[in-house]
Amino acid sequence: MLEAPPVNLVGCYPQVSIQGFQYLVDFGAGETIRYHRVNKDKTCSCDTPFCEAVEVVRQYLQAGGQRAPEPAIIPTCPICGAKTYPDRNWDGKYTKSPGWRCEKGGLRHFLEAKCERIKKQLAENPWLIPPAPGYPGVKRDEVMTWEECEAINRKTFLETGYDPTA
Known part of the structure; x- marks a missing residue:
């Protein structure tokens, strides 16, 4: 029994590869649209309703081709619920x-x-520095802001008449 010689598929078109979460279909240099990106929902980047690239990907997968990874689940907006x-x-x-x-x-x-x-x-x-044995800790609301410090200093300056900038 004679065995068939191995077929070199490197130069054959169309070629399917995985790009991100999509399939990249290369139809070769002679085509008007050489590259097509096919999503897992069977839509193509060329927006043609019955694009040949979708069928090429189907045949690629049926022949045991590697599957593209699942896309990360993109949540809806927590503010308005939009995409x-x-x-x-x-x-x-x-x-x-x-x-x-x-x-x-x-x-x-x-x-x-x-x-x-x-x-x-x-x-x-609420802790800026959490409590530890022998130390009570510091809460965020216990720390003064620069505005609060400035107000206290201004009050002190007005009451005592002391002005450090004079």
């Missing part, structure tokens, strides 16, 4: 939380939601 989309410029450097923008409220809704989260965390943990 959000990722904004890498606002990813949390230390918290590792992803940045996003709202379709309706934009960056403002992201910052409002972040502010509410910070307020909640401050209310749950």
Whole structure:
């Protein structure tokens, strides 16, 4: 029995690869639209209703091709409930939380939601320096702001007549 020679598929088109959470279909240099990006919901970046790239991806997967990873679940906006989309410029450097923008409220809704989260965390943990054995600790509301210090100094200056700037 004769065995068929191996087929070199490197130069064959269309080629399917994974790019992010999508499939990148390359139809070759001779096509008007060479690259198509197909989502997991079977839609193509070219917006053609029955794009050939979707069928190419289906055949690729049926033949045992590697599946694209699942996209991260993008939450709805906690302020208005609209869709959000990722904004890498606002990813949390230390918290590792992803940045996003709202379709309706934009960056403002992201910052409002972040502010509410910070307020909640401050209310749950009022300590600037938590208590330790032999030390009572320092709460945030026990620390004076520069405005409060300035008001006390102004009152002292007016009562005593002392002006350190004179």
